[in-house]
Amino acid sequence: MADLNAIAESLMKGQAPKVKELVQAAVDEGISPQQILTEGLIAGMNVLGKKFKANEVYIPEVLIAARAMHAGMGILKPLLAKSGAKAAKVFMIGTVKGDLHDIGKNLVAMMMEGAGFDVADIGIDVTSEKFVEMVREKKPEVLGMSALLTTTMPAMKSAVEAIKAAGLKDSVKIVIGGAPITQSFADEIGADGYAPDAASAVDVSKKLLGMQ
Numbered sequence: 194m195a196d197l198n199a200i201a202e203s204l205m206k207g208q209a210p211k212v213k214e215l216v217q218a219a220v221d222e223g224i225s226p227q228q229i230l231t232e233g234l235i236a237g238m239n240v241l242g243k244k245f246k247a248n249e250v251y252i253p254e255v256l257i258a259a260r261a262m263h264a265g266m267g268i269l270k271p272l273l274a275k276s277g278a279k280a281a282k283v284f285m286i287g288t289v290k291g292d293l294h295d296i297g298k299n300l301v302a303m304m305m306e307g308a309g310f311d312v313a314d315i316g317i318d319v320t321s322e323k324f325v326e327m328v329r330e331k332k333p334e335v336l337g338m339s340a341l342l343t344t345t346m347p348a349m350k351s352a353v354e355a356i357k358a359a360g361l362k363d364s365v366k367i368v369i370g371g372a373p374i375t376q377s378f379a380d381e382i383g384a385d386g387y388a389p390d391a392a393s394a395v396d397v398s399k400k401l402l403g404m405q
């Protein structure tokens with residue numbers, strides 16, 4: 194009998210080949226891809242997210258676990274699509290205009306993917322116009338924006354204003370973060386949420402969507 198707990202454990206240890214092998218074994222045994230995803234991959238990433246938040250593990254461990262997650266997802270994705278599983282909520286993220294820092298953004302994207310969101314990463318140096326265009330195209334439930342420079346914080350404000358002006362604000366929750374960002378800045382520019390780290394971005398997004 195396939196052990197979904199072993200998938201979670203191997204994911205936390207970053208053992209990509211082992212995760213792939215265990216996921217395949219679970220699929221071969223007839224366990225539903227949805228259950229393998231939730232009770233194996235996402236369960237492991239959840240525990241890791243909590244440890245990351247508590248400074249019990251660090252960035253390299255998260256990056257290696259994310260690679261293991263991708264190895265497992267490679268097997269599950271086509272099966273999930275075929276089984277017509279309920280579409281995951283879309284989380285779109287970009288680093289704002291003028292800002293090229295992407296390490297934190299990538300971590301947030303990985304954590305969100307680990308939590309079961311369908312992630313659309315639109316990159317760095319994203320203009321307000323591009324945010325608007327991509328919100329129209331991808332229709333995310335949550336839009337994340339990242340900024341690492343005090344000089345690019347105003348670009349977040351402009352992007353939020355552009356989304357409001359385009360009449361899209363009611364359709365998407367906006368969560369912001371990055372080293373210079375604070376809750377009071379989020380309140381000031383009309384963002385829906387602020388997350389100090391990647392694991393919190395998952396908590397804040399879920400809360401905003403009424404998922405927890």
Ligand code: B1M
Nearest residue numbers: 292293294295296297337338339342343370371372390391
């Ligand atoms: Co730059 N840089 N950098 N840099 N850089 C900082 C940010 C800086 C604090 C260094 C310093 O002076 N002490 C400083 C900013 C000062 C300020 O504005 N107050 C700075 C500067 C000045 C610059 C340049 C202007 C330097 C120059 O050219 N004169 C230049 C600007 C380029 C540009 O963007 N236009 C620049 C360039 C670069 C590199 C290209 C060399 C490189 C980036 C490489 C890359 O990202 N691919 C770089 C780096 C690596 C850094 C430091 C050293 C590390 C940043 C990082 O990746 N941290 C940084 C100093 C530091 O932080 N110690 C610095 C690790 C990462 C995991 O943390 O991104 O904070 P972070 O993400 C966290 C949280 O903030 C949060 O989650 C993550 C953790 O869980 N988070 C979110 C992030 N986004 C989120 C979004 C969310 C929620 C949470 O919701 C959607």
